[in-house]
Amino acid sequence: MRSLSYWPPLPLHSGVIHTVFTAYVQRWGCLYPWQPQTSHVFHGAEGVPLYGEGYRVSQARGTIIATYGITGDLQNQWYLHTLAHWAIARRFDVVLFDWRAHGRSAELSPVLTSDGLYEGQDLVAIAQQCRELGYTPPYWFVGYSLGGQLALWGAWYAQQQGVTEIGGAAVICPNLDSNRSLAHLGTTFWGRQFERAISRQLQHLARHLHRLHPQMFDLKTIAQIDTIAGFDAALVIDRLGFGSVAEYYAASSPLPLLPQLTIPVWILYAADDPLFDPCLVPELLAIAESNPALTLLMTEQGGHVGFTSDRKCQRLWGDPDYCWGIHRLLDWLAQQPR
Incomplete structure (x- = not known):
């Protein structure tokens, strides 16, 4: 784990308020609408059709394959659109997709969710099809909240299958233990x-x-x-x-997978996330200490998929806006070998 200087605006020092702000207020201020160049129908595990959209840049340093959390679709995910905007600005190809039972993928198939058990295989299949479509390797699985859980499963399956063109995963506030957090x-x-x-x-x-x-x-x-x-x-x-x-x-739940991962994985996690069991924090810290493949950024504040920064924090980091978590994720990806 690395300790980083991060602080939100004063009204968002509560993890609960920060989470509510992100979910119900901040989305209306998104300045970065997603404008894909092309659409695709991918085929995931067992041939399940999955709707995706892509954007390619010249001389890309890799491809981000990303999806969202427990509910929603590609049209209403402002955080995903913001991630795509800044990823393109940093010369990454981007593929966003509706995961099982969501958005236009739900129109294509009645197959339901499996919280990573099949979605992880879907991600590996999408990466392999992206190669055929001309998207630039390495392929990075990215997600937040439940989408982060899916990305971790994708990294696990990529490691198990020895798919070398998959670089790893970068996730924000992933769900790690459903039983404990729901309790x-x-x-x-x-x-x-x-x-x-x-x-x-x-x-x-x-x-x-x-x-x-x-x-x-x-x-x-x-x-x-x-x-x-x-x-x-x-x-x-x-x-x-x-x-x-x-x-x-x-x-x-992907928590037991983390000690076994050898593929590079980056996790951003807030200790004040109100959706997750606080007892997971010391466990996650201990796992990160013992696994060199895992880069963990743990902050005291940030809420659930928040990490909104105030102006002083933005100036310190040289960030172009308040989406501190997205910029740290892209910093890490930009440092990875091609």
Whole structure:
């Protein structure tokens, strides 16, 4: 772990407020709309079609393959669009995609999420297809929140399969242990509010899947979804062959993978992230200390996928805007060998 100078504006010193600001306020101020050059239909694990969009630059130093968190689509992810904007400015090719059951990928297939178990293989398959399409290696898997979990699984599968053109992964606030973090959410007032908000979005996602594929999804079952675990219990675990949500979360959480990774991985994590169990912080620090392949940046503040910087912090780093986490991620990628 490296200690870095970072501080948010004074009103965002609370991790809860910072998280709410990022999720519900900051998105309206995004100045960097995503303007892809081309669209693709990739084929992931077991041939599942996945919708993606790409942008290529001349003399690229590599390709970033990225997706978003637990809900959303390519059209409404301001943080992903900002990442793409600055990645292109730093001469990276960029491929963004809707992961399983999201956005236009949901239109192409009724296949549901698996929290990395298959999405990690999807990422490896997308990288291999990017090579055929002319995107520049090495390929870097990038994500935030649950998308960060998917990227870590992608790095794991790339390592297991010996795919040398995949450079590694860079993630911001990845979900590392679903069982513990969901249990933690239920212990605090704001945690319960966050889970209710996410659960409503998941029920909306499930209803959208029903409209697209009515023969595959039952509305009565969907109506009963009122928690994150409830979504997975109702729609996911039976299809994947798990006997319980706890068993599924234990299998899909990437924390046990981190000590075994030899492929380069960069993680930005805030100690005040209100969505995750605080007990994960010392464990993550200990893993990073013992694994030279893992670069961990741990900050005291930052919230969940926040890392908004004040003007003094921006001047210190020479950053062009307040998206401190994105600029540190791109700094690390720019330092990696081609």
